[in-house]
Amino acid sequence: MTERPADQAPVQTRPDTSDDTARIPLAERLQRRIGAATDDRRSNGQAANGSGRILPPPPPEQVAAREAEQARQAEQARQAEQARQAEEARRAAAQREAEQARQAEQARQASAPVPTAPPAVPVPAPDATAAGPATVTTRRTSKAARAPRRARLRLSRIDPWSVMKISFLLSIAFGIVTVVSVFMIWSVLNAAGVWTSINNTVSDTVSSGTTASTFNIEDYLGLSRVLGFTMLVAVIDVVLMTAIATLGAFLYNMASSLLGGVEVTLSEDQG
Template identity: 45%
Template sequence: MRDGALARTAQGRDLAARKARALRGASAGLASGSAAGATAGRPSTARPAGPRTAPTNTARTSDPARAGRPAPRRGGPRRVRLTAQRIDPWSVLKISFLVSVALGIAGVVMVGLLWTVLSGMNVFSTVSDFFTQVTSGESGGPAFDLMDYLGFGRVVSLTAVIGVLNVFLLTALATLTAFLYNICAALVGGAQVTLSDE
C-alpha cells in the first residue's frame, strides 16, 4: 500500500515538473516573440544555439615558412591550342570591301601629295627639258612636254580608276580565298593556332 502511494506521488511529481517546464517554455516563447516584435526592421544579431567552435582557417598550412608566401605557379604560362575550322565568307567579303575602299582612297591621296611635292621641286620641268634636248637635237624638232602626259588631273584620275578596279579584285579574291579555306579545312582540318597567356 505504501509502495503504491510512493509510485503515485512520483508520477505526480513528474507530471508537475512537466507542467512547470511547459509553462516556462511558453513564457519564454512569449518573451522572445515580444522582443522580436520590438526589434522588427533591425538585423538580428542573435547567434544560433549550439556548441561554439573556434573558426578554422583552411588556408593556413602546417608549414610556417609557407604561410606568408603565395603558392608558386606550376609549369609556366598556360598554352591553348585552337583550330580555325571555318571562315564566314560573308564577313570576309564585307571586311575586304571596306579595307580595299580605304586602300583606294589612301592611294589617291598619296599620289596627289607626291605629285604636288615633285611639282614643287621642279622635277617635271627638269625631266621635260631633258627629253626636249634629247629628242629635238640641233634640227629644232617638235618640243616634248611631259606635263601633257603626267598632268595632275590625268594622274589622279588614273589612280582613282586603278583604286576602283582594286576594290573589286581584292574583294573577290578575299571571298574566294575564304571559300577555298573552308573546303580545305573540311578535308584535312583547319589551321592550328597556339595561344599563350604571357
C-alpha cells in the same frame, strides 16, 4: 375415371391460344422473340446495336489482344508515373542539398572570427644555410604559378559574308590611301622641279638650231591624268580584292572540312 370431391377447388384450365397464335404472322412472332431476347441481354448487361440485331460475342483472339493492349497502356502509365515521381524526388533532393549547403555556408561565415592584425613580432635575420632549400622551393613555386596557360584551338570555318564585308572595307581604304599617296608624290615632284628639269633636258636633246622643242611632260603625266588612272586602278583593286578574299574563304572552308583546319596555340600574357 374418379370423381372430384366437392370441396376441391376447380382446376383452372389454360386458355386455348392456339387459334390466336396461329393467326399471328410468322415474321411478327420472330420479331417478338428477337425483342424478348434483346431485352434479356440488355437486362444482363449485354449491348445490342440500334437496328435490333444481336451482336455475336467477340472472338477470343480479339478479347486477348484488347486485354493485352489495356495491360500495356496501364504499364506505360505506371512507368510514366514512376518516372515523374523519381524526377520530382531528384529535384527535391537537389534543392534540399543546395539549401543545406547554403545554410552551412551561412553558418560558417557567421562563426568565422573577425581577422585582427597580429602583433608586430621582430623577425630574426634568416640563416643562409637554413633558408637555402626553402628559398629554392619558393622560387620554383612562384615560377610554376606564373607559368602562362596555353590553349590549342582549331580554326575550322570562316564566314564568307563577314570576309567579304571586311575585305570590301579594307580595299576601299587601300584605294583611298593609294590616291592620296599618288597625289602627294606628284605634288612633291612638281614642287621639286622634276617636271621642269625633264622638259628642259628633252628640249636640249631634241631641239636644233632652227627648230625649238615643244615637248611638255605634263601633257602625258599631268595631275588629272595620273589621278584618273589611279582612281581606275583603285576601283579595280576594290572589286578584285573583295572577290579574291571571299573566294579564299570558300576554299578554306572546303579544305577545312577535309583536313580539319588550321591549329592555333594561344597563351596568356605573363604580365
